[in-house]
Amino acid sequence: MRRVFNFSAGPATLPQDVLEKAQADILNWQASGMSVMEMSHRGKEFMSIAAEAEADLRELMAIPDNYKVLFLQGGASSQFAMVPLNLLRGKTSADYYRTGSWSKKAIAEAKRYCNVNVVANTEIDGSFTAVPEQGSVAFNPDAAYVHYTPNETIEGVEFPYVPDTGDVPLVADMSSTILSRPIEVSKFGVIYAGAQKNIGPAGLTIVIVREDLIGDVKDGAPAMFDYATHAKNDSMYNTPPTYSWYLAGLVFAWLKKQGGLMAMAEINERKAGKLYAAIDASNFYAAPAAVNCRSWMNVPFTLANAELDAVFLAEAKAANLVTLKGHRSVGGMRASIYNAMPEAGVDALIAFMADFEKRNG
Ligand SMILES: *Cc1c(COP(=O)(O)O)cnc(C)c1O
Numbered sequence: 311m312r313r314v315f316n317f318s319a320g321p322a323t324l325p326q327d328v329l330e331k332a333q334a335d336i337l338n339w340q341a342s343g344m345s346v347m348e349m350s351h352r353g354k355e356f357m358s359i360a361a362e363a364e365a366d367l368r369e370l371m372a373i374p375d376n377y378k379v380l381f382l383q384g385g386a387s388s389q390f391a392m393v394p395l396n397l398l399r400g401k402t403s404a405d406y407y408r409t410g411s412w413s414k415k416a417i418a419e420a421k422r423y424c425n426v427n428v429v430a431n432t433e434i435d436g437s438f439t440a441v442p443e444q445g446s447v448a449f450n451p452d453a454a455y456v457h458y459t460p461n462e463t464i465e466g467v468e469f470p471y472v473p474d475t476g477d478v479p480l481v482a483d484m485s486s487t488i489l490s491r492p493i494e495v496s497k498f499g500v501i502y503a504g505a506q507k508n509i510g511p512a513g514l515t516i517v518i519v520r521e522d523l524i525g526d527v528k529d530g531a532p533a534m535f536d537y538a539t540h541a542k543n544d545s546m547y548n549t550p551p552t553y554s555w556y557l558a559g560l561v562f563a564w565l566k567k568q569g570g571l572m573a574m575a576e577i578n579e580r581k582a583g584k585l586y587a588a589i590d591a592s593n594f595y596a597a598p599a600a601v602n603c604r605s606w607m608n609v610p611f612t613l614a615n616a617e618l619d620a621v622f623l624a625e626a627k628a629a630n631l632v633t634l635k636g637h638r639s640v641g642g643m644r645a646s647i648y649n650a651m652p653e654a655g656v657d658a659l660i661a662f663m664a665d666f667e668k669r670n671g
Contacts, residue, residue, distance in 0.1 A: 315655035318633035319463055319608060319646040320486070321506040328560045328650075346556045351549055356556075360545075363559030370565055373495050373518060380517040380537065381545040381555050386412075386485045386504040388535070389517065390419035393457065393481050393500060395531045397523055398424055401454035405429045405478070407447070409469075410438040410462030411639060412483060420457070423528065427453060437640070438465045440600040447473065455479040455499060461487035461605050463507070464637040466597075466644065468605040472497050479523060486607050488516070489565060489649060491575035499523050508607070508648045510558035513551040565649065574649055581647050581656045582606040588660045594671040595663060598642075612642035618670055619643070629662050631655075 316323040339346050342355050349356040364379050373379060382388070393416075394404060403425040406417045409432050420426050427450050430442040449456055456475040461468040463486040472494070473480060479499025488503040495501065495518060505514035519537055527536040539547050568574060586604055589595045589611050597604065597611045613622060619635075619642070626634050636642040647656055 312630075314630045314632045315651070315658055316632050317645045317647065317651070317655075317659070319507070319637070319644060320504070321512045322508070322646055322648050323650045324510070324557075325561065325564050325650045328557065328564050331560050332557060347553045349552065351546055351552050356552055359556050359559055360550075363555060363562055366559065366562035366566060367516070370489065370562060370571055371493070371495055371518075376521050377495060378517075378519050378521060378524065378537075378541045380519065380540045381550050381558075382515045382517055382540060383513060383551050384534075385512075385515055386483055386502060387415070387419075389483065389502040389515065390416045391422070392517075392535050392537065393455070393502070394420045394423040395528045395535050396519075396526070396537045397455045397479060397481065397500065398528055399454060399526045401452065403427055403450060403453055405449050405453040405456040405475075407442070407456075407458035407473075408433065409441050409459060409465075410467055411464040411637070412462055412485070413457075413459040416457055416459065416483060424454070429456070432467075437598065438462060438467055439598050441467060441469050441603045444471045445474075449475055449478060451478070453478050455481050457481045457483070459483045461485075461490075461607055463608050463646075464610075464640060464644075466599045466605040466608040466610040467603050468607070470603055479520070486646075486648075487605075489571060489574065490578050490607055492571040505554060505558055507646075508650075510561050511554045514554035514558055516558075561650075577653065578606045578647075578649065581651070581653055582609060585609050585645065585647065585656055585660060588663060592663075592667055592671075594667040598640075607648055608644055608646045610636055610640060610642055610644040614671070616641070621670070622666060625666060626659075626662055629658070631659050631662055634659075 405427045407430050408428045429447045432440050460482050481500045484501050485503045486507045489508050499520050501518040503516050506512035524541050525538045533539045589597045594614050595611050634643050636644040
């Protein structure tokens, strides 16, 4: 059976071991006689799947007991609204970093609910290639929270530090960097992530929220947009995305088997490091992101001659390397190399790039 190396930014490649496990379970999960897709979310079988997934995620990320883990729907894009609705708590403004396409979207949504104070804006001539220097940003002491995007998926720009916001809760859209390395959860008020990059299939959104930030939603907010609704009901107020939750659980178990997030960090740093090194060593390829904030997960790069882009993509595809086209807003190429991208895939891409350069450079 032919499997390609899929560099899609999301939905993204999944570990083959996980897909094989899902395949083995598909008709009959653990002698239940049912597929996980067919189970009641309130039955004891699915309850055990759900509980194990949460326990494994808590273990992987060392999530403290005073944080709830919510398994929701609606994508990271719904969190752009849920965060202000739940965290404003009578305040009228929030601080936002503006470092790329996803933080721009988060800002646009938050403006529907509050005054957005842009504390840093790294856009230059329509591009985002850097993050503010650590400690260079002044926060508003009256802000309800500070929001940032640790990894800008489209631009491939990643914060090499966690901003220190003092007593003001820090909110992070970790959609494309969660689980790529260990983090200190206690530095954050809310962490959220759509699953389809580094967790599992689309349809699931993980929210990790400090308990004291739950329970004072803005008047008139829908029940489904209130963290308390989901926290009180163990994410089963309504039917959760059961199959995505199960698949995410298989990914968490797989990550534990790989040695956890310390081991993943080492692998991810090595994978990204060798790809950037290959780009830097060539006069034919270039990576636009500033060296100190290059993403481990999304590696945008350009060819010296953009007229070769289409040929590059076609030949890459013929070599089993797919979905390398950059986001339409920035052009060029982008290799997304999340946890599930095997190192062999990165090696194959580097070898292909060298060969392409030899023939076209
Ligand atoms: C993909 C992505 C989103 C959007 O996620 P949806 O689940 O499609 O709403 C938001 N933020 C970041 C950083 C992303 O990478």
